[in-house]
Amino acid sequence: MPAPRWAVCVDIGSTFTKGAVFGFEGGEGRIAARAEAPTTPGDLARGFEAVRRELFARARANEPGFAAEDAIVRFSSSARGGLRIAAIGIVPDLTLAVARLAAASAGGKIVKSFAYTLTADDVAALETLDPDIVLLTGGTDGGDEKHNLANAAALAGARISSTIIYAGNRTARDAVAGILAGKRCIAVDNVMPEVGAVRVEPAREAIRRVFLDTIVEGKGLAALVDSLGVAPKPTPLAVFELVRALSEECPEWRDVCLLDIGGATTDCYSAVEPFRGEPSVVLHGIREPRLTRTVEGDCGLRVSAEALFESGRALIERELGSPPLEILAFAVYIGLVARYPAYLAAEARETRFDAIMARTCAALALRRHAGVLRTVYTAGGKAWVQRGKDLRAVRRVIGTGGYLARIAEEDFLARALAALVPEPEERFLVPEAPVLYADRNHVVPLIGSLAAEYPREAARLLARSLRPVAGDVAQERNRRP
Amino acid sequence: MTAGPPYTIVLGVIGADCHSVGNKILDAFFTDAGFRVVNLGVMVSRDEFIDAAIESDARAILVSSLYGHGEIDCAGLRERCIERGLDSVLLYAGGNLVVGKRPFAEIEAKFKAMGFDRVFPPSVDLHAAAALLRADIEEAVHART
Ligand code: B12
Numbered sequence: 001m002p003a004p005r006w007a008v009c010v011d012i013g014s015t016f017t018k019g020a021v022f023g024f025e026g027g028e029g030r031i032a033a034r035a036e037a038p039t040t041p042g043d044l045a046r047g048f049e050a051v052r053r054e055l056f057a058r059a060r061a062n063e064p065g066f067a068a069e070d071a072i073v074r075f076s077s078s079a080r081g082g083l084r085i086a087a088i089g090i091v092p093d094l095t096l097a098v099a100r101l102a103a104a105s106a107g108g109k110i111v112k113s114f115a116y117t118l119t120a121d122d123v124a125a126l127e128t129l130d131p132d133i134v135l136l137t138g139g140t141d142g143g144d145e146k147h148n149l150a151n152a153a154a155l156a157g158a159r160i161s162s163t164i165i166y167a168g169n170r171t172a173r174d175a176v177a178g179i180l181a182g183k184r185c186i187a188v189d190n191v192m193p194e195v196g197a198v199r200v201e202p203a204r205e206a207i208r209r210v211f212l213d214t215i216v217e218g219k220g221l222a223a224l225v226d227s228l229g230v231a232p233k234p235t236p237l238a239v240f241e242l243v244r245a246l247s248e249e250c251p252e253w254r255d256v257c258l259l260d261i262g263g264a265t266t267d268c269y270s271a272v273e274p275f276r277g278e279p280s281v282v283l284h285g286i287r288e289p290r291l292t293r294t295v296e297g298d299c300g301l302r303v304s305a306e307a308l309f310e311s312g313r314a315l316i317e318r319e320l321g322s323p324p325l326e327i328l329a330f331a332v333y334i335g336l337v338a339r340y341p342a343y344l345a346a347e348a349r350e351t352r353f354d355a356i357m358a359r360t361c362a363a364l365a366l367r368r369h370a371g372v373l374r375t376v377y378t379a380g381g382k383a384w385v386q387r388g389k390d391l392r393a394v395r396r397v398i399g400t401g402g403y404l405a406r407i408a409e410e411d412f413l414a415r416a417l418a419a420l421v422p423e424p425e426e427r428f429l430v431p432e433a434p435v436l437y438a439d440r441n442h443v444v445p446l447i448g449s450l451a452a453e454y455p456r457e458a459a460r461l462l463a464r465s466l467r468p469v470a471g472d473v474a475q476e477r478n479r480r481p
Numbered sequence: 482m483t484a485g486p487p488y489t490i491v492l493g494v495i496g497a498d499c500h501s502v503g504n505k506i507l508d509a510f511f512t513d514a515g516f517r518v519v520n521l522g523v524m525v526s527r528d529e530f531i532d533a534a535i536e537s538d539a540r541a542i543l544v545s546s547l548y549g550h551g552e553i554d555c556a557g558l559r560e561r562c563i564e565r566g567l568d569s570v571l572l573y574a575g576g577n578l579v580v581g582k583r584p585f586a587e588i589e590a591k592f593k594a595m596g597f598d599r600v601f602p603p604s605v606d607l608h609a610a611a612a613l614l615r616a617d618i619e620e621a622v623h624a625r626t
Contacts, residue, residue, distance in 0.1 A: 091532040116566075142517065143489065143537035195491075195519045195533045280499075282524050376524060378497040378548070385524055 003457045006032065006059070006071035009446040010051055011235055012079045015039055017047040020446045021059040021071070022461060029461035031441060032066065033058035044079055045220035073228050074449035077221065078235035083108040083211055084131040086162070090116060090138040090147045093285055095168065098191045099137040101286075102167065102200035104293045106207035107234030108133065109265075117147055118154040127159050133210055134162045135203065136176070139169030141193045148172045152179040163210045167191045167203040186210070196286050208237065236293060238448030240269060242462060244291050245455035247271035250463045257391060257431060258398040258444070259365060261358055263302035263341050266365040269293045274371075274389040281373070281384040288389045294369045299361040301354065301403060302341035305334045312360035315419045319356045330356070358403050359416040366391070366430045367420050375425040386429070394431035398466060400439035407438055410470050437466040485515065488618050489539045491530055493521035494576075496554035500547035503576065507543065507607075514611040527558050531565050540618045541571035544597075551578035552591065559596025569625065571617055575601035575610075 003024040010019035017039045021032040035054035040047040052073070059066040085108035089096025092115045103110050111129050114122050126134070134155060138148045148168045155164055156179050166176050166187040173187050186209070189202040212231050216222055225231050233241075239258065246253045258269040274288045298307035309316060309331065320326045333353045337343050345351045371388020399407060409415075413436045422428050443465050451458040490511060494504050501523050508520040519537050521529055530542050542562075546554055555574060562570055574597045578588050585602050592600040598617060601610060 091535055094532055094536050138536070140519070140537045143539075144535060145538065192536070195521070195537055282522060284521075284524075284526075284529060376497045378499055378524075380499065380548070383497065383499055383524065 001453055003029075003454055004070070004072045006066060007450055007454075008052065008055055008071050008073045009449050010048055010055075010073070010075040011238075011445050011449070012039055012044055012048060012075065012077040012232070013235070014079055014081060017044075017051050018442070018446065019051040019055050020443065021055050021066070022447065022450070023063060023066075024457055025065065028464070029457055031443070031465075032063045033061075034442075039079060041079065041219070043220035044077070045224045048075070048224060074230060074453075075224075075228075075232045076235040076238040076445055076449045077215070077232040079219070080215070081109065082236065083133065083207065083215060083234055084111045084129070085109065085133045085135055085207070086112045086114070086126055086129060086131040088114045088118070088134065088136045088138070088151055090144060094195065095137045095139065095192050097286055098198050098200065099135050099167070099203075101198065101288065101292060102137075102191050102203040103133075103135055103207065104236075104295055105200055105240060105289075105291070106204040107211070107237035107240065107293075108207060109295060109297070117150045123154050123158045126155075126162075130160050131162050132214060133207060134160070134164045135207070136164055136166045137168045137191050137203075139172065139190075140195055141170045141190050143169050143171075145169055145172040145175070148176055149179065152176040156180055156182060163214060165203060165206045165210065167206070192286070198286050198289055200289065208234070233449055235445050235448075236267060236295075238445045238451065239267070240291070240293050240448075241451040241455075242444060242448035242458060243269045243271050245451040245459040246462055247291070249456050249459035253396060253459070253463060255393045256396050256398065257366070257369075257394050257434070258400065259362055259404060260401040260444070261361045261365075261399075261403050262300055262401045264297070264300040264304050266296045266299035266361040267293060268296075268365040268369040270369060270389065270391055270394065272389070272391055272394050275386060276390055276393075280382070281386055283386045285387045288371075292369070292389065294365070296361070296365045296368060299364050301357050301361065302337050302343070305338040305357060308357060308360060308364075309334050312364055315360050315363055316356060318419060319359070329353075354403070355409060355412075358407075359412065359419065362413065362416040363419050366417065367428050371429045372422075373427040373429055388429065390429040392429055392432045395434055396437055397431060397434045398437050398439060398444070399469070400442075400444040404436075405439045405442055407436070407469060412436055412469065436469045438469055439465070440467045441465045485615060485619070487515055487517045488541070488615070489517040489519060489537050490541045490543055490614070491519045491521065491534045491537065491539045492543045492545075493525035493530060494523040494545045494547065495525055495527070495530070496546065496548075496550055497524055498546055498548045498550070498554075499523050500545075500576075503547060503603075504545060507545065510607050511543075511611060511614075514608075516611075516614075527554075527561055530558070531562055531567060534562075534567055534570055535565065539570065540621065541573060541614060543573045543575070543614075545576045546574065546578050547576045549577060549580035551576065555592065555597070556595055569621055571599075571614075571621060572597045573599045573601070573610075573614065575603070575605060577603055
């Protein structure tokens with residue numbers, strides 16, 4: 001598809017609606033205008049229109065050649081906290097792990113996971129959560145059916161308004177669809193057709209359709225979709241497609257991670273060969289795809305600060321050092337920012353606390369996104385078992401979100417990763433000596449809504465707009481012979 | 482040489498054992514013999530055998546051990562299957578199950594006491610093993626219905 005002359009991209013976030021106009025005339029893309037306005041939760045179209053009006057006015061002022069008729073409009077939305085998904089699988093390391101992968105890569109937020117058969121308590125928890133989607137998986141094709149049938153029956157009796165996506169054993173598909181006839185239910189191909197084999201595309205596509213059908217209803221989005229003739233994407237899906245475009249279109253960005261540290265969550269995306277296949281290393285568990293996303297609900301700088309203090313306690317205490325007063329002061333600060341998420345660090349100590357939190361978010365998110373290598377001593381010598389994804393080849397990490405886009409700390413990633421201490425005979429497969437590139441112009445996720453249609457333009461625009469964080473450049477230069 | 486329904490079986494070499502040649506032969510042989518083989522390869526833990534058997538609704542788990550530590554690696558597999566809800570799965574073991582030369586009857590008795598349904602020496606005739614496997618599975622299926 002030939003590039004449009006102008007693209008107006010808007011992202012409707014939970015607090016702000018942000019937009020930019022990108023110009024693609026003359027080959028290289030550029031930012032022609034940007035604007036933002038508070039999100040209007042009751043009627044999202046109002047905030048959107050305010051931003052669009054402002055963008056048009058600024059683009060006209062900045063670019064004599066700008067004409068609204070020549071511009072395409074694309075948008076993404078994470079309003080209402082995004083798509084809430086509950087994942088169900090049988091074995092935690094197999095179908096449940098794949099279901100979580102599918103949900104996250106579709107841009108969903110996993111509100112709860114359930115293994116094996118749903119209990120009465122599980123059903124009660126589901127009813128309380130009433131997620132947008134229940135992703136029901138389990139069994140290889142031709143494999144186990146009984147868990148799926150039992151879980152379908154439990155869901156049929158549950159008071160939930162969720163859409164149920166069945167992506168389990170295809171042999172049980174008709175039976176499951178029959179049991180769930182009273183619910184909104186979509187059946188797609190199995191996410192794990194064979195033990196360890198991962199196929200998340202059909203489930204991802206189903207999740208995207210549900211997003212369009214149910215999330216877009218109401219809140220003014222439907223009218224917007226009608227008038228624009230295009231549907232929004234879940235914001236994380238826009239970013240996912242952007243990472244894919246970057247990896248496929250720009251050779252120097254082939255192996256890449258993107259970290260988005262926010263107030264509530266830390267998202268990690270990666271595009272890299274998941275398994276190197278060296279001799280004496282065997283891959284166990286599921287074989288993850290090249291492109292994946294994970295979301296950490298307990299890693300955030302504000303709303304999730306208290307959860308972070310709990311999950312990252314060991315890392316945080318090591319950073320703070322021994323004085324007990326520091327830990328106390330940190331705990332007080334955590335309580336403050338969790339209660340007042342708009343709070344900005346006002347003095348050196350608070351800035352340091354923010355930095356410690358951010359490094360901890362990065363460390364935990366990368367460690368969980370990455371796999372682990374374990375040494376096995378066999379009678380014939382050492383061998384290794386790999387579980388999860390190998391990120392060691394990743395040399396470039398993109399930092400986005402308020403904190404990382406503005407980061408000045410030169411050795412941010414090096415310090416974050418150094419804090420991770422594996423168990424003896426264990427090794428985290430996190431990037432080795434990566435360079436951090438900051439999204440200084442705040443173009444992620446905006447360009448993301450162009451990435452599926454115009455991968456080359458989106459990827460190049462992003463690549464040119466990223467800046468290596470100062471100290472890391474020297475490090476990269478030193479690495480070259 | 483397919484005869485009857487394609488029953489699912491899980492195959493792998495247990496523990497820290499890297500001997501992969503026999504595993505590949507068994508995979509090809511049992512696939513040819515009409516089974517659906519879920520092959521987990523080498524260095525497979527007890528829970529990985531069980532995880533795969535649960536998801537694939539396997540009728541049997543075929544454990545190989547070549548490097549001599551079979552006895553330690555296989556101990557407790559049956560108990561763990563029961564604990565995790567796989568109460569009727571068949572357990573077969575084969576290979577060089579223990580260190581050194583010991584009378585096979587002794588090895589067989591030991592593994593049967595550990596809950597294995599059948600035990601095979603390296604010299605086993607695979608056709609005979611496949612026939613036994615099919616018969617055992619069919620008997621178990623009938624017993625259930
Ligand atoms: C090749 C080999 C290796 C290679 C393996 C390469 C690879 N990628 O596979 C290497 C050099 C790495 C190796 C290492 C070791 N090996 Co080695 N190895 C052998 C050797 C020579 C051949 C194995 C083979 O491939 N056989 C061919 C296949 C087709 O046969 P198979 O494996 O027995 O499998 C068949 C049957 O057993 C049966 N079967 C197996 N499982 C099951 C299960 C069921 C249910 C059924 C029905 C049938 C069945 O069917 C299979 C297919 O026909 C054997 C000796 C031998 N001749 O068997 C020693 C041998 C197995 N190794 C041995 C040992 C001790 C080791 C080491 C511990 C130390 C060493 N000597 O180096 C290490 C262990 C490493 C580890 N962590 O596993 C000993 C084991 C002794 C014991 N059990 O008491 C053996 C028997 C040699 C010996 N006589 O001492 N080894």
